[in-house]
Structure formats: C-alpha cells, structure tokens
Amino acid sequence: MYGMVNKAVEEMVVMHHGEPVWERIKAKAGIEVDVFMSNESYPDEVTYALVAAASDILGTPAEKILEAFGEHWVLHTAQEGYGGLLRAGGKTLPEFLGNLPNFHTRVAMIFPNLQPPSFSCTDVGPSSLHLHYLTHRPGMTAFVVGLIQGLGKMFRTPVVIRIVESKAEGADHDVFHVQWSDSQR
Numbered sequence: 001m002y003g004m005v006n007k008a009v010e011e012m013v014v015m016h017h018g019e020p021v022w023e024r025i026k027a028k029a030g031i032e033v034d035v036f037m038s039n040e041s042y043p044d045e046v047t048y049a050l051v052a053a054a055s056d057i058l059g060t061p062a063e064k065i066l067e068a069f070g071e072h073w074v075l076h077t078a079q080e081g082y083g084g085l086l087r088a089g090g091k092t093l094p095e096f097l098g099n100l101p102n103f104h105t106r107v108a109m110i111f112p113n114l115q116p117p118s119f120s121c122t123d124v125g126p127s128s129l130h131l132h133y134l135t136h137r138p139g140m141t142a143f144v145v146g147l148i149q150g151l152g153k154m155f156r157t158p159v160v161i162r163i164v165e166s167k168a169e170g171a172d173h174d175v176f177h178v179q180w181s182d183s184q185r
C-alpha cells in the first residue's frame with residue numbers, strides 16, 4: 001500500500017501515545033524505515049506488521065486498532081490532506097455512501113498504482129442501505145467499520161453499522177447494513 005497509509009498509522013499512534021511508543025511498535029514489527037514516503041508503494045506486509053505490533057504493545061485487539069484507524073483516516077488524514085476529494089464525495093452521509101463505488105477512481109489519479117477496494121450499494125432506503133465491500137486484502141473489515149463511523153462523525157450523522165455477511169466466515173465478500181438518522185447540524 002502507498003506510504004501514506006503507514007504514515008497515517010504512525011500519526012495516529014504518535015497523537016495518542018507519543019513518539020517513543022511508536023518507535024517500540026516499529027522495532028517490534030521489524031521495520032527499519034525511518035520515514036514513510038506518501039507516494040511510494042510498500043508491501044502490504046509492512047502495514048499488517050505495524051497493526052499486529054501496535055496490538056501487542058498497546059494490549060488492544062487488532063480489530064479495535066483498525067477501527068480507530070478508519071476513523072482517524074477520515075477525520076484527520078483525509079480531511080487534512082485531501083479535503084477537496086472528500087468534499088467531492090458528497091454533502092451528506094447517504095450521498096457519500098452512494099458515491100463510494102466511484103470514490104477511489106479519483107484517488108487513483110493522484111496514486112496511479114493504487115489497488116483500491118471496490119464498493120457497491122444495494123437495498124437503498126430512506127435511512128439505510130447495504131454496503132458491499134470487495135478486496136483482495138484479508139482482515140480489513142474493522143477498518144471499513146471505522147471509516148463509516150468516521151464519515152458519520154464528519155457529517156454529524158448518527159450511524160449504526162452491522163455486519164450482515166462476512167468473508168472471514170465464508171461469504172463471498174463483506175456486506176454492512178448501514179443505518180443513519182438525521183444530520184445534527
């Protein structure tokens with residue numbers, strides 16, 4: 001994955017736990033990179049090793065780390081670095097979710113070697129939909145949950161997410177039931 005992903009993990013850990021904890025996590029993961037370059041590709045294993053080491057050192061399940069990372073990604077990484085892209089995604093949570101299937105097409109203009117996930121929406125109702133998430137990467141379900149929670153906070157829209165089909169449990173791909181209430185602006 002592009003270095004910006006590992007850089008964002010670093011930012012989140014340093015923000016909440018400080019630099020020395022990050023250095024311990026990096027050492028535990030066996031990663032000797034001093035500075036991650038946003039526009040360079042790194043093996044996915046680097047990201048997985050960082051999450052596993054963070055889970056060990058912070059004593060937090062990997063799923064919780066990925067979930068927190070999803071929120072951080074939307075509320076800090078994306079909002080601070082790619083605000084224009086995010087704004088182009090929609091003005092409300094349901095609109096943004098409806099546009100999610102095309103979202104990474106724009107991202108790929110900045111990051112040409114992107115291997116993006118793919119999303120689709122079905123069962124779209126006035127206050128809920130089914131979000132389908134397809135990827136070749138294992139273990140990212142909790143990241144998606146965190147991303148949607150982050151989007152809910154960004155749009156000040158209370159959101160409830162339920163996993164209705166899980167690839168880890170044999171389904172073809174993950175499906176999330178996403179339900180929202182009125183925006184609280």
Ligand code: HEM
Nearest residue numbers: 001002078082085086107114115116117135136137140147
């Ligand atoms: C401006 C905002 C965003 C940018 C710049 C961005 C960029 C990226 C990048 C660089 C990766 C790593 C993939 C690679 O390097 O091959 C990635 C992965 C991913 N993105 Fe985005 N993204 C953004 C917003 C979102 C949003 C809003 C969602 C969903 C709600 C999302 C879902 C994901 C997921 C699930 C992955 C993990 C990779 C996988 O599942 O295979 N992203 N994104």
